[in-house]
Amino acid sequence: MARKKKTMDGNNAAAYVSYAFTEVAGIYPITPSSPMADYVDQWSAQGQKNIFGTTVKVAEMQSEAGASGTVHGSLAAGALTTTYTASQGLLLMIPNMYKIAGELLPAVFHVSARSLAFHALSIFGDHSDVYACRQTGYAMLCSNNPQQCMDLGAVAHLAAIK
Numbered sequence: 001m002a003r004k005k006k007t008m009d010g011n012n013a014a015a016y017v018s019y020a021f022t023e024v025a026g027i028y029p030i031t032p033s034s035p036m037a038d039y040v041d042q043w044s045a046q047g048q049k050n051i052f053g054t055t056v057k058v059a060e061m062q063s064e065a066g067a068s069g070t071v072h073g074s075l076a077a078g079a080l081t082t083t084y085t086a087s088q089g090l091l092l093m094i095p096n097m098y099k100i101a102g103e104l105l106p107a108v109f110h111v112s113a114r115s116l117a118f119h120a121l122s123i124f125g126d127h128s129d130v131y132a133c134r135q136t137g138y139a140m141l142c143s144n145n146p147q148q149c150m151d152l153g154a155v156a157h158l159a160a161i162k
Contacts, residue, residue: 010143013150014110015039015084020050021108021157023079024057026070028089033112036084068093068100075105080161086112087129094133101137106160109138110153 008016015036018025025044027037037060044058059074061067067083074081085093090111100107113127130140139159141152 008146009035010146010149011035011112012039013146014153015043017150017153018082018084018108018110018157019043019048019056021080021154021161022050022056022082023052023054024059024070024074024081026059026061026067026074026081026083028061028064028067028085030064030086030089032114033084033086033089033110036110036112040084064089064092065096068096071107071109072096072100072105075100075107076103080106080157082108082110082157084110084112087114090129091132094136097133097136097138107138108153108156108160113142 011033012035016039018036019040022040025037025040027041029037040056041058041060044056047055050056059067059070061070064085067085071081071083083093090109093109097109111130113130127142130142134140141156143149143152
């Protein structure tokens with residue numbers, strides 16, 4: 001089988017692999033994770049199929065809390081569901097993350113890790129947003145380049161399915 005090479009950033013890599021394993025995506029685009037939700041929304045609108053032969057159902061909400069609530073409800077209904085977020089958006093998802101983890105529902109959250117804005121907006125790429133969620137009960141996989149984003153994205157989705 002011939003290998004096909006593509007140049008992409010981490011957001012594109014994460015969206016690419018997550019689209020394949022997702023039935024429902026609850027989204028609220030927030031920088032710097034917006035491209036992931038945007039790619040998934042575009043592919044869904046174009047009718048692109050996932051590995052199950054269906055088009056991903058995308059629900060764009062009006063807040064991160066709404067997106068995580070959508071994810072929770074979709075998971076409870078039995079759909080393979082994911083979302084994409086970063087920084088303050090991730091913090092707004094924490095209450096639903098506790099519920100999802102406590103109910104052992106197989107969610108995958110793709111996070112573009114970013115510094116939290118404490119006293120002024122910050123664009124630095126630390127992981128304070130992710131570290132704020134360690135106590136929720138989620139397993140966390142971290143990558144530092146686009147290839148790892150794609151590889152570990154597949155691992156995350158397959159582990160959730162298992």
